[in-house]
Amino acid sequence: MKKLNLVFLLFVFFAIGTWAQSFQKTNLGIKAQINSMDVEIQFYGPSTVRILKSPMGKTFEKKSLSVVKEPQTTKFAIKQQGDVVSLKSDKFKVDVNLKSGKISYFTLAGEQLLSEKESGATFTDFNDAGSNTYTINQLFGLDKDEAIYGLGQQQRGKLSLRNTKLNMVQGNTDDYVPFLVSTKGYGLFWDNYSPTVFEDKPESTSFKSDVGDCIDYYFMFGGNIDGSIAGMRDLTGQAPMFPLWTFGYWQSKERYKSQNELVGVVNKYREIGVPLDGIIQDWQYWGNNYLWNAMEFLNSEFPDPKKMVEDIHNQNAHLIISIWSSFGPQTKQFREMEPKGMLLNFGTWPQSGLDSWPPNREYPSGVQPYDPYNPEARDIYWKYLQKGLFSLGIDGWWMDSSEPDHLDFKPSDFDLKTYLGSFRKVRNAFPLMTVGGVAEHQRGASSDKRVFILTRSAFAGQQRCGANTWSGDVNSSWQSLRNQIPAGLNFSMSAIPYWNTDIGGFFAGAYKGGWSEGTKNPSFQELYVRWLQFGAFTPMMRSHGTDIPREIYNFGKKGETIFDAVAKTINLRYSLLPYIYSTSWSVTNSQSTIMRALVMDFNDKNVRDMNNEYMFGKSILVAPVVNAQYTPETVVKSNAETGWDKKGATNENKNAAVTFTQAKSTKVYLPEGTVWYDFWTNEMINGGKEIVKATTIDEIPLYIKSGSIIPFGPKVQFATEKKWDNLEIRVYEGANGEFILYEDENDNYNYEKGVYSTITFKWNDAKKVLTIGERKGSFPGMLTKRKFKIVLIAKNKGTEIDTVSKLVKEVSYSGKKMVVKL
Template identity: 60%
Template sequence: MIFKSKSLLLFTIFFITNHLSAQQYQKTDKGIKIQSAGTAIEVQFYTPSTVRIIKYQANTAFSKESLSVIKTPQKVPFTVKTEGNSISLKSDKITLNINQQTGAINYLTNLGLPLLQEKPEGARFTPFNDAGNQTFSVSQAFSLDKDEAIYGLGQMQQGRMIQRNFSVNMIQGNTDDYIPFFQSVKGYGLFWDNYSPTKFSDDQQSTSFSSEAGDGADYYFIYGGNADGVITGMRDLTGKAPMLPLWTYGFWQSKERYKSQNELIDVVKKYRELGVPLDGIIQDWQYWGNNYLWNATEFLNPEFYNPKKMVDDVHGLNAHMIISIWNSFGPHTKPYLELEKKGMLLDIKTWPESGSEKWPPNMDYPSGVRVYDAYNPEARDIFWKYLNKGIFSLGMDGWWIDSSEPDHLQQKPSDFDNKTFLGSFRKVRNAFPLMTVGGVSANQRKTSSDKRVFILTRSAFAGQQRYGANTWSGDIQASWQTLKNQISAGLNFSLCGIPNWNSDIGGFFLSNYRRKLDDPEYRELYARWIQFGTFCPMMRSHGADAPREIYQFGKKGDKVYDAIEKFIKLRYSLLPYIYSTSWDVTANNSSFMRALVMDFPTDKRALNINDQYMFGKSLLISPVSVPMYVKEGTTEGEKAMEEDFAVIKSKETYLPQNTVWYDFWTNEKINGGTYVKKETPLDVIPVYVKAGSIIPIGPEVQYATEKKWDSLQFRVYPGADGSFVLYEDEFDNYNYEKGAYTEIPVGWDDRSATLTIGARKGKYIGMISNRTFSIILPDGKKKTVSYSGKKVAVKFK
């Protein structure tokens, strides 16, 4: 009897203890809620491989609608188990172990492989007065493996590929576009969903995000297995990248600035006369007139006497035109007057400071220009109303949104107390580009679906890929180091899930080159930069201090001119490859510019290379970023640089292992896992093709849609099985979203040396029904086949 009583007592204690333990968390439809050390923690599954973590002080409330994340949580099957002080959540993709005492979370694969650990001290909340709103400064620290490679954080001009062992204060700037996101070579990503000024810090002790303002810590863990999988998860959260028009992938010319519509039209005419391909021309600022009329969204400058005719003339020359718009307005403009009346302008110093256009600014005549509240949906609609009436209705093809961070001069702490529609400017500072680009994009789509949205913009934030925007790297100085830094800047930006990026070919400012275009070193730099631009999502020549049109660099037969022309024409021959890659980006969440970690994550020698990348999944690009063909000479008694082409120089390139490669120019076959030297005369950079690649080559054209793709080459590179999907649609509308497109699958079987062109899938108005494909191997073997949409196999011995 006594024995039975003791047993009953022990059973009762055991039951109560486990019951209490089980009650230390609350299971929800999305995940669980718990409290630990005074911190409330919510875990919400968005997909089996993506989870949102929210941490806030237990005695406060947390409610937030994300500006970046547009996905709502799916109903995800998961299990919850407790063991000791640990709560384990498990989906069919990932496992989270939560320490109930510290609140720290460990993230693992379902095989138990560790991915990421939070530091035991957990999230930190420091009381903060945000313009009268009592909130917190928030931070969260993580523990990474000692040698773990991480990438992302947006675009920075540091030349850094792996983002370890440094700190950076993230406030959007002209040449730095910050995104509080990184991904690891281990196949996971972390998005810190906060828009206030944020510090990222990494050292041997911890990796952390710390933001000035936030009611709590709010972040997303994404497990993708590899870089493409992480990007897929990020775009699943924040939006897919839509198709851009085919013409955006041609060559673009602009400068600071064309001073009349006649000058602009003459540039397009000159390209046509020279037979050099061109698809886009851009009008920079001041077409509105003086600084008091800043960004008037009208052509008030008398040099632009008939803007409708200007746009029509560009179209008549089979080119497209986009135009500079800003996020601030002069005090004499219609948008300013309407926005000011409704309290939708911010009080921060911005560009231009003076009403006088002379330099330096004459502050006796302040411009009165003010930035608008892009966080306010009504303000965004007002901006569009004037854009539509004054510019879009003329037939303009797209937008160049300058200063989209925006310019914030002589920053003062009180500037961040400005009230916006969503709270203090501080609270939402870094999301400004997302909001203003999103406003133009969404309003154009409401207005018309006849042409796809295309926006060139200077800044970005997480999620901006969903708005049809291509970000450029800002007003950079022309130098060899700057050119090299663009490579890692663009790659880390792309690794944040935003695929469209470019830079000013030749650099914006030429202050390093006193003789401007007459400086032979600059001319060499420009030639190398245009080669890099050939293999970027947008190929655009632009800059201040000197014009950059091809004819400014001489004439046919001159080395620099010929190098520029060669690579512009190469760009056009690759348009079927580039446009099909753009479909891979839209449909399959791929990337144009691919850091080597994306395709070769197990090759340790490839992980930190900052001057090579894959363009699409077939081409390895190794831009030349050092001068090779100049020497010191004398000009009028002064030391100067002179051209010296007497000796051909070389560049060394690493070819990743476990892959066979082909020299793009010579078809030489090379085994991977080695460094190779390539002679690089002024009109050649190292380009290598991965074995198994199938690259479609288009016709020689003067603009992207001049000729149909009814007679294409397929260049096939044996050594591995391969596949490619040739994509086509109507090239500039949104009918592809309704299924108006075609895919032609092409496969190479290496063992049997057979190329199979599969049955065409889909259809659209204007589809090519019958065509010819020429299949060419590196050894020169060639076969030609007719194709009417049915499967065709071509066998080579």
Template identity: 55%
Template structure:
């Protein structure tokens, strides 16, 4: 009997020893070795889980450049089943198949979200600058009819990313974010910076990166698109608030050749009474290409840059200036960086020291990109930026070529050794590091001036660095304009909320004498209308100037339409700025795919032509020529005598009001409205409370002491009006106010809540005019106390 007991006890010990060898429970999850690979499952929150895989016997420790979330305390339950290990938070269940080593993801209810493909893991040994590492591959199984979105910005014209394949590598027109989100309410972030192939077909959805020491990705559950975006920003950083003036109208071109020309543009806008908040100085203010990006005004056309900045500010405008990620060999920066071996040796723009086109190879520019991954190099970059430009009072940074320009690509280019390893290994994170370096340095020296960066490229996490990304050097065409809509939407669905495009397209290769070409004039005007409802409204391009007065004068249809929409942008600033607050405070998005707000309506899941601007306005830009008889780039003639029309699908589940005439429609149908040159279809969702601001020449010319509140009945609704000092970071310490407006549709009552918060300069008394679509209007004086108004 005693011998039997001892034998049983020994058996139990052996079983426990085998159990302990199967997996180790960790503070964040568990670690085990299956199918010759170590697998780590780490919960960062109840909604976010990290999966790491690497060959057995290796070690893997890595601090992500994108991820800033520190793992939060999570109560986890581990279940050791016959076929799988299961680890669960209150939101997610993760199952690890013991035989295959594959991972499956479920909601806490048991509903399936995502699964790894059985044969979809790979470690291919490669040498990376002499170091042993791998090309890594992970494939997933998705439902056959499951839409996915994101992956950054691409310009193919599609919204749903199923059945697409991309080479995910930063370029002028493609901004890489290796993240997609599913209509099922989850997202996948592939945390790898190397060039990566994304593939989606009937067999698999996969990421395959050129180099990586491990497979390293995150799965997050948000329930819907907004929730997934919120989780992505929780993981990689929240978006700070831009100054109010950045949401006004911006004028630019390639390029103003003197300070007098630049100042005159601002003066012309003021003289015409057309609103303007920003003017941009493009490249070569530093002089020749050997002085590329010197961050000094060495061009004779800019003899008094301090006076230029003062005059712009005296005209109540702001000045942004072009800076690059590269330096010419005669600059101080180049010499200092070269001495520290902080330059990367590959061909970038400009190729020639001569400004003539095409580049003359006999006179190479010698311009080289700097090692943005090196913190000391970023210090040097800011030192000169601060001394040469920020000290003058420059208001914002146009960080061009942050992908960066990589021309005449050769395999050996990727062997450039950066501070963080080979260029191959960190290639796609370049814009994140470049933009982040400027943001963090400016934040370190002042909180009195918010950072505002316009940049051509982006990577996961870049939203935390005060940057608005534009869509690159596009070619002007109607097709390009159409493609901007899904490009911007997928970018937003990747978790980065601020995006814009060159109004009118950058290059005009298809148009000769564009300013007198009717087809281009119509295209530019329609693009400007689209820009009115973009996170940044900015006119820019080469081959022809784009200032409003280049298109005619008051009384001309083209001029009048442009002026109308620029003024509309300013009237919407209280709405736009409040939407920006929702981005910062609640991880919201400004440019929204229709399915984000109407997920039950399958007709909008892949709508590439319409979108929501904020949560109240449905925008359907006109992206096809309507008024040019002959679509000939050299000899087109406009005919406005016969007004055309455009059909718009209105999502079901709400009523819609035509923004222009207040006509009411039931959702779930396609409607047609006339679209003269000065109209694009804009519809307002019922329940909307839309604040309309004063007629101004610049964003802060007049206080918001008298706002019109346009109320659109049909459903209950709320809107939060946000205000602060408009250009400091004091809001981070609570220096702001909010007023909540609530519409009770059944009783026809609008309640204005008690104002919350305060800040320096806050209005203590103001007037609200409440207006209904039927023309009924009431006016009240508001002093910060709760008030309810009954509307007829």
């Protein structure tokens, strides 16, 4: 009997000892071994936790390419109840089941936010180009009514990611960022760079990546979508300020073929008095395809590039120029990189050394992408960029094919070796590395000019690189225009706030059939104007494409309907520059977002999958016209191969002239919970309903949220032509409101040292009082005295219907706090 009791006591002692060792507390969280897996939970801050899982006993090193934040010491409490260990910060709680390995996330009040599935993590042996590793998979369970967004830019035409499967490999028009946000207030970042399949099904939501030594993801609880985006930027880097001139109007096309043509466009805009801040030079200024991306003006049509840049600057405009992630075999870069194994030998653009279509494969171009994962290769890239182009005073970079183009794909291409392992292992991070390399080098070379990069692809963390991503070589079609809105919104909710499109669509050849110039085709005219009106409410307003020129004077002259509609839209953009620049400051300073899905600001289930409306900043609701109203809707299908085949540009016959003067209408949904004002008429409308809005070719539906305070700037030809010494400040009554007017030197990085000023406007709706706060901060050239023209948009009292009047009051302001009774 005594012997039996001794055995029992030993068993109990052993069981307690095993239970006590079932997890280990660390400075950042805990470690545990569960179901043949090593599991680690690390708090990076009170709102963010990192989860690491790997097969038991397998050692590995993982340095994130996206994450720049170091984990900070965080107060958290640990409590165990049965098989479940709970870790609680002052923001949320994490539960780990030590038996099943399931990890769940909760609010402090106990509401479940997200949960892994039981046995949801799997590791499958995989030989990655000779390295033994794993294909990894993690399953999660989402609530039935939960909506999720993000994961970069997709051309699906849908906002919600529920019931969606994405094969996430970077492409020309698809930019994948493995970060999503939820209407439940959390964000999830899957930190992996290999081809990944995301799939949401009723029974589970999963990430499955081709290559991974470990499962590595971050959970952040921001309380709402804005807060989760702020958590992602805290983790992967903040977005710097762009120069003011980048928010003006940009003209481009594929391509200006001479120095005279390029400068002539700028001169023409100044001559006709239509605003312009920049022009873009596309490819082949370097000459033939064997010299692809030489980063020098070797084309005889550009005989004096220094004078070209000076001529553009003398017209108070800026120049961005095309550079690529690949090099022709006769370039200096190729010849320096090839012996060092810094090139990736797979099919890319262009496929022929001859400038003709289709590509003549008997004369292959020999162009190869470089290895941006290699720090020495990034150094070489910048060395030639600085010497050949930056030294000329060029203002920014158009980093084309930053995915890069991967043509004639073979699975063995993924086996190619990069500095960080197989191309498969790091494939999706290519844009981050190549764009980041240029940004870091330019910032190291000069602080006088802010980095500005226009790029075709992006990855998690790229917001820190001073880059604005465009949506690639999309079709000139109404369906393509419709697709851009949810594409841009999901991209913005992936924590990267700067995005734009080729206004008018890139491939426009379908509109030339039967027309000597596509700009005279009413079908293209209508599409172009509507796309331009949408583009005026994106972070960069940039017109570009092939087949049909996009300069305003190609569409007619002043007094003609289409010309006037284009000019009106460009001028509207410039009037909003104080609002736009201040909104960009809120991005840098407060982790805000410019293009905002309605679900970010309104608790209205009707907007959860709203694909054709959004907020531009926090005050302006934009409802682009995305269906043809005056012409038949042309169905256009093309890609990077068929779009270049000019023989396909014959599918539309010349039709009768179209009159764009008659009024049309479109439906608009106004979210509930606020009162809205029609921007054009000031009509006041209660939210929570769909309305029919009358439209004309020169206007799209725009609505202002009650409580908004919006500054309007002067009429100018370029962004910095006039100081903001006499701004119109519109106040829309119906709710309290606040707006911070931000100003600085418009370029350079002195703002990072506090060299800027802010003026806070606050509207008290009950008292009808606008308080203009004391100016904070200063900078060289700052206005010390100015006037504000205050315009109150208010409901007429004592009327049966909602009519609106304007009250105007002009005040002088010298930086001291003042109270304006309206």
